[in-house]
Amino acid sequence: MPDITAAAIDTTPQIKVLFFAALREAIGHSELQLTLPAPLQISGVLALLSAQSSKVHQALAGREVLAALNQQLVGCDTWVHSGDELALFPPVTGG
Amino acid sequence: MPATINCRVQPEDFALDHEYQALQRQDCGAVVLFCGLVREQFQPQDGPQDMPQSGDTLQALELEHYPGMTEQSIRAIAGQAVKRFDLRAITVIHRIGLLPLGAQIVLVGVAAPHRSDAFAACDMMMDYLKNQVPLWKKVHFSTSTAWADAKASDKQALNRWQTAEQNTAEN
Secondary structure (H helix, E strand, C coil): CHHHHHHHHHHCCEEEEEECHHHHHHHCCCEEEEECCCCEEHHHHHHHHHHHCHHHHHHHCCCCCEEEECCEEECCCCEECCCCEEEEECCCCCC | CCCEEEEEEECCCCCHHHHHHHHCCCCCCEEEEEEEECCCCECHHHCCCCCCCCCCEEEEEEEEECCCHHHHHHHHHHHHHHHHCCCCEEEEEEECEEEECCCEEEEEEEEECCHHHHHHHHHHHHHHHHHHCCEEEEEEECCCEEECCCCHHHHHHHHHHHHHHHHHHHC
16 A cells, blocks of 8 residues: 555655764764654754754754755755655865 | 766875876866865964964864765766866865875866866865865864864855856856
8 A cells, every 4th residue: 555655654754864073973973763743844853853852952052054965965944855864064174 | 078077085095196197188288186185283272273382283184074975076066167167087086084194185186178277177176175065174183173163265265156157147
């Protein structure tokens, strides 16, 4: 019953969240699986993560955070879908 | 004419002479190579930045990256350079891991028929590398560590290419 499965995924999307560099160190994790209560934009995922953990809240507060969705830099108003890989990190400093 | 693009993200060092030879083409009168190195730095908390201080000097840089996205975004930048300038070959190598003082960090090499395209493409790719590729530097001083801050000047340097692109699109 593929239709029912698809509907279930849409209402509670499962995503993978990655953290890098200073943000990874502040949070103490490089990766976590997250079930969203409803489809959310990246800004909503950030709010959800902050609400779930005071450590994440502290790590995100006052820090400029960039987001990549499925390995593409995107704005925080981008919608997240089930199976997406969302990476959060500080401004890059390579080169 | 299609350009040969060679992008690598690796812990290993690279040899400039080898990369230079690999870029050479019969139809290219110009090869520009830029090499970024780990330079001497002083822990800023000790006083004015870049002034010799009480011995807490840089020992190494540690480069973290986002496997997969790093390679993909470097390739995208090389693709933009090829669209914008008349180029025949591009090599970009970015090292990751722990790199001691004096080590090579990054190579951007460009082969083009003429030098103006080669210089400009090399300059543009470095500005994009500094701003849009998921790489982060952690500075290892003698007695402490600190994540490098992104510089406003790097962002401004990128803006000039984006502004120029908009102007071209409008004209």
